[in-house]
Amino acid sequence: MLVIPSLEGDYMSSVGKVCGSLRELIIESNRAIGILENIVSPLTLEEKTKLEPLKEELSKISIRIKDINFEKNLMIAINEYEKGDYLCAWLIAGRVIVYILQCIPGKDINEKVVFLEEKGIITRDEKDVVNFIIKTDKETRDIASHTISTF
Known part of the structure; x- marks a missing residue:
């Protein structure tokens, strides 16, 4: 428990104690802010429902793709998104995007598009x-x- 001393007695000693207590208060406040910033806000039921078609499409696509990590990564990304951890969801989904684009022959994206055409x-x-x-x-x-x- 934080105790802030009164200014009774030796003034300079009391000022030093108050300053020390204020520093402690600042440190604890910053710690609390850090904890609060890490609390994520999960999606509403309505928002989660909108993700169902995406999950169904992923299941259909995953049957044709032999690499289980494709589906696993995207399901984890969707689950993190549902929990409100958008950065984590983006990083995982982005990893899949990079992987897919790397599988397409071509030095740059324009060559990859030409290959697809x-x-x-x-x-x-x-x-x-x-x-x-x-x-x-x-x-x-x-x-x-x-x-x-991006956070």
Whole structure:
């Protein structure tokens, strides 16, 4: 328990005790702020319900993918997102995005897009898909490497 002395008696001694107590109060306050900042705010039931189609789609895709880590990483990312730990969710999901993009042949994202077009996976007409792939690649790298303000 924090005790702040009164200013009775020797004034300088009392001021020193008050300053010491104030320092202790500041330290304890900062510790409490740190604890409170780590408390996450989980999603509402309605928000969680919106994730169900994503989970179903993940289950369908995972049947065709032999690597169990793909599904495992994305399920962990979804679970962390549901708990309100958005940075953790983003880092795990971002890892999957980077992994997928690394599996596509090409030196840079533009070569990867050309490869996907040549294989008939996407077409030039699907500008929104092409733009999404390029934007996702850039944002994943930027946030993971250059942005320190993401929490």
